[in-house]
Amino acid sequence: MTYALLFVAIVAEVIATSALKAAEGFTRLVPSLIVIVGYGVAFVCLSLTLKTIPVGIAYATWSGVGIVLVAGVGWALYGQSLDLAGAVGLGLIIAGVLIVNLVSKTAVH
Template identity: 65%
Template sequence: MNWLILSIAIIAEVIATSALKASEGFTRLLPSLLVAVGYSISFYCLSLTLKVIPVGVTYAIWSGVGVVLVSLAGWYLYGQALDLASVIGIALIVCGVMVLNLFGKMSVH
């Protein structure tokens, strides 16, 4: 259940971050509301997972998966280019999260 809540936190954060660009500096109402609601849901769910999953693991997964999904959302929604350096950087983030979870002593097994 904690992993489901963490997934909700990640999805809400990706929606909020994607809407942040569309809010145009909080001058557009609907995207601005999505930002506020999305981050509220994300931080609430993130706080729930911290009761069980160590903070380092939780944050690594939340931020790492979030970076990958926000990059893909930027590419899909806003036509932002993902060059080779971006793809390599994203792959390294994913590898880092995997190493932390699979081999780190603070991970939940």
């Protein structure tokens, strides 16, 4: 259940962050509401995961997976490009998240 909450936190944060561009500095109502609600859901769910998952592991997973997903949303919705160095960097982030969660003795297994 804890990792399901972390997944919801990640998805909510990605939705909120992706809506920031559309909110145009909080001048557009609907995207601005999506940002506010999305971050609210993200932080509530993230805080609930901290009852079980150590804060460093939860935050590393939340932010790392979020970075990769937001980069994908930027590419898919906003036509933002990613060069080889950026793709390698995102790959390293994914590798780091996997190592921390699957191999590290710090993570909850």
